Amino acid sequence: MAIHPEQARQALAKWEGFPVHRAPRPVVLTEMGVLALDRLAADTRWRALFDGPDVPASEMPPEIAPAAAKYCRNVQTGAPGPLARLIRANGPFATDRGLRELPAWMMYPENRRWPFIALDPDFARRMTWWPQGLRASGNEESLLADDGRTLTYRFTGTPRAYADYPDAEVFETDTAVLVEPVEVPLDGPGGIRLAYAEEREVVVRLAAPLGNRVLVWLAHGAGSDTCGAPRTVLTSSRPG
Structure with a gap:
């Protein structure tokens, strides 16, 4: 039809x-920053990202703080919990040109199966594009x-x-x-x-x-x- x-x-x-025509070409995320979990399950090399040094929670950009706090809530009760160890590194993101390693803020506590990986807000403003x-x-x-x-x-x-x-x-x-x-x-x-x-x-x-x-x-x-x-x-x- x-x-x-x-x-x-x-x-x-x-x-x-x-x-x-912009150079470099703006990044187009295909999952709006949400990781393709099936990819992470198939390729666990991302775990090595968490060998980096800690970053003080006070340095976390305010744009991602609510999502980070939600991630650290108790998975059973929803009660607030302390922020997990925070690092900065290039993390995996799904884009319209394939999986790319982009600047990110990440947490991965021992009691979670999947990490929290948020695209750096400054990078997102300067280097990504998305229709409103x-x-x-x-x-x-x-x-x-x-x-x-x-x-x-x-x-x-x-x-x-x-x-x-x-x-x-x-x-x-x-x-x-x-x-x-x-x-x-x-x-x-x-x-x-x-x-x-x-x-x-x-x-x-x-x-x-x-x-x-x-x-x-x-x-x-x-x-x-x-x-x-x-x-x-x-x-x-x-x-x-």
Whole structure:
């Protein structure tokens, strides 16, 4: 089913102000600073970050203090607790160009499975960019070929037994690209449908190299606060 051009326009319009020619390119977080916990579970090298020296709690930026205090509350009762040991180091963050190590404030008490890792507010102000009012949603990783234009777009779609995706609609502006796979229903096997979604992909060729532009998608559709959310793009030289 084809999407209406107005839906694509709404998604792309949110990135009209993206400073695509700025050097270095602004960081676009795909999870708004929240870590991809499955990545941390698969790669535990982040634990070595906490071998660094302590930082006095008085030096913590006020912008992240409420989140830090919430993290240190008792997990059962919610009662306030003392701040855990605080360090500063480069921590892992999910971006639209893959996992990156960025300046962060971190805590990792012994009774927690996952660390508190907050992007440094000063770095966020100077080096990141995000459309006002947009909420992150989904983060499948697409692959860009060495020519900069051939994109293997990965998404969650109808299982192969029930639909095919032979093509996709591509909408491009100077700052963003939107790819919408075209679904063709199949008869499918009879009986009970056991799978409702699976990872699919479609290969498209962009009219111009992706460059610093942002790959976006419709997410929950036009009018939603996730319409235009960014997607991750990896290259063969950066496998992620």
